Amino acid sequence: MLLILLGVLVLHLIILILLIVSTAASAWTVGGDRSSDLWYNCMTTNGGYHCKPASNEDWLQAVQALMILAVLFCFFSLIAFVYQLFRLVKGGRFFFTAIFQILASVFVMCGAIIYTVMSPDDAKVVFGYAYVLAWVAFPLCLISGLIYIVLRKKE
Amino acid sequence: MLTFLALASVVLLGIVPERSQAIVIYTGWERHALVGSDIRLSCSFFSWRWTSEDVTFSWTYRPDGSRDSISIFHYTGGAAYVDNKGPFRDRLEFVGNPGRRDGSILLKNLEFADNGTFTCDAKNPPDIVGRPSSVRLLVFEKVPIQAGVITGAIIGVVLGLLVLIVVIYYLMRFLVARRVFSLSVSKHGKKKKEGSQQRQGPAPPADPSKVKAAASEKKKQESRKDKK
Numbered sequence: 572m573l574l575i576l577l578g579v580l581v582l583h584l585i586i587l588i589l590l591i592v593s594t595a596a597s598a599w600t601v602g603g604d605r606s607s608d609l610w611y612n613c614m615t616t617n618g619g620y621h622c623k624p625a626s627n628e629d630w631l632q633a634v635q636a637l638m639i640l641a642v643l644f645c646f647f648s649l650i651a652f653v654y655q656l657f658r659l660v661k662g663g664r665f666f667f668t669a670i671f672q673i674l675a676s677v678f679v680m681c682g683a684i685i686y687t688v689m690s691p692d693d694a695k696v697v698f699g700y701a702y703v704l705a706w707v708a709f710p711l712c713l714i715s716g717l718i719y720i721v722l723r724k725k726e
Numbered sequence: 727m728l729t730f731l732a733l734a735s736v737v738l739l740g741i742v743p744e745r746s747q748a749i750v751i752y753t754g755w756e757r758h759a760l761v762g763s764d765i766r767l768s769c770s771f772f773s774w775r776w777t778s779e780d781v782t783f784s785w786t787y788r789p790d791g792s793r794d795s796i797s798i799f800h801y802t803g804g805a806a807y808v809d810n811k812g813p814f815r816d817r818l819e820f821v822g823n824p825g826r827r828d829g830s831i832l833l834k835n836l837e838f839a840d841n842g843t844f845t846c847d848a849k850n851p852p853d854i855v856g857r858p859s860s861v862r863l864l865v866f867e868k869v870p871i872q873a874g875v876i877t878g879a880i881i882g883v884v885l886g887l888l889v890l891i892v893v894i895y896y897l898m899r900f901l902v903a904r905r906v907f908s909l910s911v912s913k914h915g916k917k918k919k920e921g922s923q924q925r926q927g928p929a930p931p932a933d934p935s936k937v938k939a940a941a942s943e944k945k946k947q948e949s950r951k952d953k954k
Contacts, residue, residue, distance in 0.1 A: 624873060627870060627871050627872065627873045628871075629871060629876050632871070632873070632874065632875070632876035632877040632880075633876060633877075633880060635877045636876065636877040636878075636879075636880035636881050637880070639877070639881055640880070640881055640884050640885075643885075
């Protein structure tokens with residue numbers, strides 16, 4: 572039982588770290604010497620590293636909001652997990668934790684989908700590591716939420 | 727103490743009229759507008775004197791990238807004189823109320839060439855010393871969304887909904903517990919209490935913690951009644 576609990580907690584922490592890195596790093600689109608989105612467009616010229624704020628488009632702001640909400644909900648679910656670990660009655664299910672975790676996964680999915688559909692099509696531009704992390708975090712988050720639905724506190 | 731207060735008030739009354747000879751003019755800092763729309767540029771002032779009959783307002787315009795200003799509006803002697811030769815002929819209207827210290831003008835049918843700085847200068851004789859105030863006009867084809875507005879709105883709405891749902895959940899729990907309490911008060915016998923507990927059983931959602939909370943509350947109320 573303790574092993575399962577530890578495994579579930581470690582998975583949750585990994586998901587939280589993935590989400591935080593994906594949201595904070597401005598590397599959703601990279602191309603040559605520049606990396607842009609979600610927060611800054613940075614370019615490495617021979618002078619140095621120049622950054623300017625990302626564009627004000629509405630879809631980009633929506634992706635920012637959804638990623639921040641995903642991080643927040645994953646964090647709330649972690650707190651709910653720790654709380655329910657000590658306060659839940661024997662045989663109870665971790666419903667609050669599961670709901671928050673599943674909502675977080677839905678938000679990451681929506682954010683990643685919006686970014687995929689709306690990002691401008693440039694020739695030399697490829698998706699960066701932050702984008703990949705967001706797509707990796709989504710199924711992990713969903714699986715983690717489903718595990719919490721199935722998990723029961725031992726009698 | 728009293729003499730000190732009297733001295734202070736005399737000194738203040740002596741100083742204040744000296745300083746108050748300055749008139750303070752207020753306009754906006756920057757105005758954004760769409761091409762083809764109308765915009766109201768507001769100008770008002772603060773003065774320690776009463777609004778005189780000889781109050782004057784004048785607006786001057788300096789296009790972006792130019793160093794010359796051109797006068798486009800003047801109000802004096804109770805009459806308003808609008809631009810009839812310059813860049814704003816037939817597009818300028820006076821919509822202010824000088825009696826209320828308001829010298830605002832209305833610019834109609836904006837063009838891209840109207841980008842620039844508008845300066846308002848007001849005089850309220852004998853209060854004439856003051857700095858004119860400027861407002862910058864920016865004309866856009868499409869008003870841009872400021873950074874972070876949509877982000878903040880989405881986050882705020884979702885978190886607000888979350889708080890609302892949590893509050894409603896706890897409210898429902900509280901109300902259900904209260905209804906259980908009132909049922910056990912109106913029906914006196916133990917049998918009736920058991921009956922109400924049985925009726926309570928299948929009704930609420932299958933959350934064992936909730937039923938246990940309701941049962942513990944009932945036990946508390948029973949022990950309170952026993953004490954009475």
